[in-house]
Amino acid sequence: MICYNNSNINSERNTQMSEKRDGYYSSVFGNDYSEEFYNIDDRFMVDVGYGEEPSYIFYLKKDGKVRKGIDIWEGFIEVIAELIPLENGRFVGLAYYINVGMFEDDHWHIDNVKMLYEQLRVVDLTALQAKDKEHFDAYSALLDFVKEMLESGNEIDVMKL
Numbered sequence: 001m002i003c004y005n006n007s008n009i010n011s012e013r014n015t016q017m018s019e020k021r022d023g024y025y026s027s028v029f030g031n032d033y034s035e036e037f038y039n040i041d042d043r044f045m046v047d048v049g050y051g052e053e054p055s056y057i058f059y060l061k062k063d064g065k066v067r068k069g070i071d072i073w074e075g076f077i078e079v080i081a082e083l084i085p086l087e088n089g090r091f092v093g094l095a096y097y098i099n100v101g102m103f104e105d106d107h108w109h110i111d112n113v114k115m116l117y118e119q120l121r122v123v124d125l126t127a128l129q130a131k132d133k134e135h136f137d138a139y140s141a142l143l144d145f146v147k148e149m150l151e152s153g154n155e156i157d158v159m160k161l
Contacts, residue, residue: 041145044072044138057159058142060149070145074160076138079131083124093119110156117146 045055056077059069081098084091091099093115097108110116120143129136149156 039066040069040071041141042071044070044076044134044141055161057161058145058156059159060154061157062154068145070141071161072138072142076135077142079128079135080120080123080139080142083127084119085122085124095119106159108158110158113146113150113154113156116156117143117150120146 040057040059045053054074055071056074057069057071060067078098081095084093084095086095090096093112120139123139125136128139146156
């Protein structure tokens with residue numbers, strides 16, 4: 001099972017946000033994550049005209065700094081989680097936490113990156129591709145990020161915005 005532990009986000013401000021979308025990370029819940037999340041790939045966010053929709057940021061944090069990550073609209077993540085096969089008739093890992101709604105806290109830690117990677121590898125790709133290209137692209141980017149973290153021996157933190 002993927003282990004999710006609450007973790008405190010260190011609010012060090014060591015980078016500049018000149019290339020990020022103005023106000024996005026600083027507007028959520030009144031927190032200013034803009035500088036901390038400078039290295040986040042945000043291509044998979046959805047803006048419906050009133051600002052970005054809720055999302056999940058999967059990221060690597062080392063030495064108190066966010067080094068790399070990906071920000072994906074929650075609608076893409078929910079579809080991906082729905083397409084993870086059941087294990088012995090039950091949701092486990094990421095599928096459990098997303099489908100059962102256990103992500104109530106703002107931050108989590110995934111220490112079993114291998115399980116997350118294996119779950120993502122067995123997603124029903126035919127059903128995912130039937131959704132649209134954006135769903136598949138978000139899935140592919142998340143899978144690549146998780147694979148990179150697994151191969152480099154890193155753990156992943158998650159924040160819901």
